[in-house]
Amino acid sequence: MSIKDKVAIIGMGCTSFGEHWDKSASDLLVEAAYEALEDAGLEPRDIQAYWLGTCASGWAGISLSEPLKIQYRPVTRVENFCATGTDAFRNACYAVAAGAYDIAMAIGVEKLKDSGYSGLVITPPPGDGTAPNYSAPAAFSLLAPAYFKKYGLDPETGKLVLARIAYKNHKNGALNPKAQFRQEVPLEKILNSPIVAAPLGIMDCSGVADGAAAAIIVRSEDAKKFKKDPVYVKAISVVCGPGHGALHQDFDFTSIRETYYAGLDAYRQAGITNPRKEISMAEVHDCFTPTELVIYEDLGFSERGKAWQDVLNGVFDLDGELPVNPDGGLKSFGHPIGASGLRMLYEMYLQLRGLAGPRQIDNPKLGLTHNLGGFPWEAVCSVCIVGKETG
Amino acid sequence: MAGITAYGAYIPFNRLDRRRLTEAFGEPAPPGEKAVANYDEDSVTMAVEAARDCLNGLSPAALSGVYFATTTPPYREKQSATTVAAALDAPENVRTADFTSTLRAGSTALLAAADAVRADGGSVLVAVADCRPAAAKGHFEQLFGDAAAAFVVGTENVLAEIEGWCSVAGDVLTQWREAEDRYVRTWEERFITSRGYAPLVTRALASLAAKLQLTPADIKKIALYAPSPRYHTGMALALGFRQDQIQDGLFDRVGLAGAAHAPLLLAAALEEAEPGDRILMVTFGEGAEAILFRATEKIKDFSPRRGVSGHLASKKNTMNYLTYLRWKNMLDFEPPRRPDPDRPSVPAMWRNARRNLAFYGSRCNRCGTPQIPAQRVCVHCQARDEMAPYRFADLSARIATYTIDHLTFSHDPPVVFAVVDFEGGGRLLCEMTDCDPGRVEIGMEVEMTFRRLYRAGGIHNYYWKARPRR
Structure with missing residues (x-):
């Protein structure tokens, strides 16, 4: 069973990401939705069903139907931590593939800058208050000392590897007019940024931003009626883990199992056996620099224990063997949770159609997107693979 | 024969060098240092x-009573001895009582425990702890320290027999604190x-000496x-x-540890006592109490886990005065741009009490994997509902x-969070306390310690943290 080549994207929209003080979540949804509609050459009435991904910027499908004035059509609100946007896309794809609808929209939004808090704040359900109150960077920084120790990196080398990842993503983001941060950042500045969760400095962390992105999905056989160069879905995997790493001593914090298993499932669906060679480019969940480091190994882009060398050798640079985060990543875009997965697909959609401007990668065939929500020991992970041709 | 069958002590890891007070106020302070409860510690x-120091491997299942004595209980209305009993994993049918409001609370609790075991047998644990609040720049701030001592009182395997006691009541206001008072008040010292x-x-001593026909010698x-x-x-x-x-x-x-002071000195004396030695504990507060103990042969067979001497030696005395004020909640710091903690859900606390207080997880009967929190479905073999408490x-x-x-x-920023792997299996991601962040490393040995995570909505939320082995 596979979703491969069953559905295609015929239109996308993506707002700029950043501090949209003058726009509400509704404003962002209207912008992303209409950009996607115009791109597909469709009217609002053409969309038969919607999946709205938002983690905390609204409840129920009404959060979308009210601003868009949707005329009594199905809207499903999806929440799955940082995989929210991709899971909205997954559900829209499945509904179209199943024949329940001919045309569906997946749209994701997050309005984070209204909270006034630093970092992400997600209100948990009432509990006994004993859950450790670590910040998100602290949770992901647990990967760093474990990885350094296992593979024999001294702290300086380890820190340099992490900084090199942030450097690459900002360099790519500087070429992207929709990014929150559009400047290259010198390696020295990254290395010396104030410590947030040792060894991570503030420049090892993605930003907090507002944004929205949308995709319109039809069955592959219909795609060319709408668009001469649609983008075909090759695989979608969403994996949730058992929280193994927080309970069991055999988890060593140098890998995130949900990423590994989601990758495995996606490669099976797409028929990929050598991801390093077959994947042309990837957008991965660089919430914090050590996350991106272990993703390389979990997705099979690097051998175990070798990702750090690949980073230093520029393998994942825009002009490298396997460019990762060509649009600048979460590092340059911030992470409006519900929107990020669709923002990543938007970059693949541009790249596969040769429309990525100064970031354009030479003739890419397959693009991979990856989101990771939760924590290294207890996560939800999504992996999508899209391509410019069927077959 | 009623008496002490086990004893132990606790002195917080952190000490304030009294020179910090001199630096802060430019006035002389007494020599030495004082023990300071961390912000996550209370009585x-x-x-x-x-x-725990006192029980040191003894089974809490044998306890018939748990008494808690202090002048600084967290609640005006709600017993704390129940929290202590639950954290120790004492049996459910244990008699619990708080002895409070007086500096004599510790000796009164010990005498009550002795009465109980003489009448009904059994073993009663008496835990005495204090962290009295003292206003900045004052004599009490210089003097007061935080500490605790604990004893098991029983009639079998007694290591220090109670030979006699005397209580004297005297309703004189010397030091006091009204419900709304933040700090201890006093009349002038000479009075x-x-x-x-x-x-x-x-x-009290004259009366006891007459009763027992004893002299100071x-x-x-x-x-x-x-x-x-x-x-x-x-x-x-x-x-x-x-x-x-x-x-x-x-x-x-340590400093003057309130109701725990004389009990702490008693524990220290017991650490060095030989069989036959008589130790006299004397407390004061709206009266006076004297209890005379005589060490038995069994004194040689017991030692607390760390005791007074072990805790005295294990310390960090580099804290500055601002940190002290912060821990004592005497200085308002700018809040972070993060939400305040929600008040804990009482039903959730109640459901999870065995984990949160006694620190139970579970162990899979099928594959033997320990896990905390207790699981319904095993993390290792996915067997359902085949768990035993662990x-x-x-x-x-x-x-x-x-x-x-x-x-x-x-x-006390920054906060160290660690993934700790227990000997014999099981893992927990938890907060660390009483540690120097710069010295934490992979492989470091840690032990669990019972702490107050935070207060919200008038609820004191207790749980366990890890600390470097003391």
């Missing part, structure tokens, strides 16, 4: 730690010593409460004791990985 957590402390203590050590170091030595000498009979008051290393509180553990979080809110 309840210190009582639990002292009790409280000349019309309160000295006559009441003298009367028959006593090995006197564990004497005193309102200050000056009166400690002065009173003992005036009562006819020699300098070498006075148990060190620990004023320069207690992690006293297991040693090592750090698998860690982080130093500068972003999360704390009264």
Whole structure:
């Protein structure tokens, strides 16, 4: 069973990401939705069903139907931590593939800058208050000392590897007019940024931003009626883990199992056996620099224990063997949770159609997107693979 | 024969060098340092730690009572002895009681425990802890320290028999704190010593001496409460004791530990006692109490896990005065741009009490994997509902990985969070306390300690943290 080549994207929209003080979540949804509609050459009435991904910027499908004035059509609100946007896309794809609808929209939004808090704040359900109150960077920084120790990196080398990842993503983001941060950042500045969760400095962390992105999905056989160069879905995997790493001593914090298993499932669906060679480019969940480091190994882009060398050798640079985060990543875009997965697909959609401007990668065939929500020991992970041709 | 069958102590890891007070105010301070409860410690957590030191492998299942004595209970209405009993994993049918509102609370609790075991047998644990609040720049701030002591009182395997006791009541206001008072109040020292402390203590000892036909020469050590170091030595000498009979008051290393002070000195005396030695504990507060103990042969067979001497040696005294003020909640710091903690859900606390207080997880009957929190479905073999309770509180553990979080809110930033792997299996991601972030490393040995996570909505939320092995 596979979703491969069953559905295609015929239109996308993506707002700029950043501090949209003058726009509400509704404003962002209207912008992303209409950009996607115009791109597909469709009217609002053409969309038969919607999946709205938002983690905390609204409840129920009404959060979308009210601003868009949707005329009594199905809207499903999806929440799955940082995989929210991709899971909205997954559900829209499945509904179209199943024949329940001919045309569906997946749209994701997050309005984070209204909270006034630093970092992400997600209100948990009432509990006994004993859950450790670590910040998100602290949770992901647990990967760093474990990885350094296992593979024999001294702290300086380890820190340099992490900084090199942030450097690459900002360099790519500087070429992207929709990014929150559009400047290259010198390696020295990254290395010396104030410590947030040792060894991570503030420049090892993605930003907090507002944004929205949308995709319109039809069955592959219909795609060319709408668009001469649609983008075909090759695989979608969403994996949730058992929280193994927080309970069991055999988890060593140098890998995130949900990423590994989601990758495995996606490669099976797409028929990929050598991801390093077959994947042309990837957008991965660089919430914090050590996350991106272990993703390389979990997705099979690097051998175990070798990702750090690949980073230093520029393998994942825009002009490298396997460019990762060509649009600048979460590092340059911030992470409006519900929107990020669709923002990543938007970059693949541009790249596969040769429309990525100064970031354009030479003739890419397959693009991979990856989101990771939760924590290294207890996560939800999504992996999508899209391509410019069927077959 | 009723008496002490086990004893232990707890002195917080952190000490304030009194030179920090001199630097802060430009006025002389007494010599030495004082023990300071961390921001996550209170009288309840210190009582639990002292009790764990005391039990040191003894089964809590044998306890028939748990008494908690303090002048600084967390609640005005709600018993704390139940929290102490639950954290120790004492059986459900245990008698619990709080003894409070007086500096004599510790000795009163010990006498009540002795009465109970004489009448009904059994073993009663008495945990005494105090962290009295003192206003900035004052004499009490210089003097007060935080500490705890614990004893099991029983009739079998007694290591220090109670030979006699005497209580004297005297309703004189010397030091007091109304419900709304933040700090201890006092009348002038010359009045409280000349019309309160000295006559009441003298009367209690005279009465006890007459009852037992004993003189100071028959006593090995006197564990004497005193309102200050000056009166400690002065009173003992005036009562006819020699300098070498006075148990060190620990004023320069712990400070005056309120209701726990004389009990702490008693524990210290027991650590060095030989069979046959008589130790006299004397407390004061709206009266005076004297209890005479005599060590038995069994004293040689017992030692607390760390005791007074072990805890005295394990310390960090580099804290500055601003940190002290912050921990004592005496200085308002700018709040972080993060939400305040929600008040914990009482039903959730109740459901999880066995984990949160006694620190139970579960162990899979099928594959043997320990896990905390307790699981319904095994993390290793996925067997459903085949778990047995498994207690992690006293297991040693090592750090698998860690982080130093500068972003999360704390009264003592940065916060170290560690993934700790327990000896014999099981893992927990938890907060660390009493540690130097710069020294934490993978593989470091840690032990669990009972702490107060935070207060919200008038609820004190207790749980366990890891600390480097003391």
